[in-house]
Amino acid sequence: MQVTEKGQVTIPKRLRDAAGILPGSQVSFALEGGKIIIQKVSMGTDDRRKALRAAAKRVRTSLDKPFRQMDSEAIMAFLRPSDEDHA
Structure with a gap:
């Protein structure tokens, strides 16, 4: 395996x-x-919480205005399947 000039x-x-x-x-x-x-x-x-919050922030900036107002917990709740999805 070859190492690049940058040591990679x-x-x-x-x-x-x-x-x-x-x-x-x-x-x-x-x-x-x-x-x-x-x-x-x-x-x-x-660290996991910090990473999740950072990821949620990146996602919010790419979404429509209603989703930008959601915090990470609301986004996770939105993404989780509901009981109706399992019926």
Whole structure:
């Protein structure tokens, strides 16, 4: 695998899948005995909430005016299937 001039490499898909690394995932790097270790960083509850709020804000800016007024909880409630959808 070749390293670009910027120091970038592509993590092979099978390894990303096995480690649960998705687009937007945070990773950390460590040097252990001459080996570079890449590890997925787990997000805490506060980090997940912050990420959800940021995503909801991005979505709201692309929606019609009534949806822009909704907070993340209202958007999630809107997206969840209702009992009628299961009937």
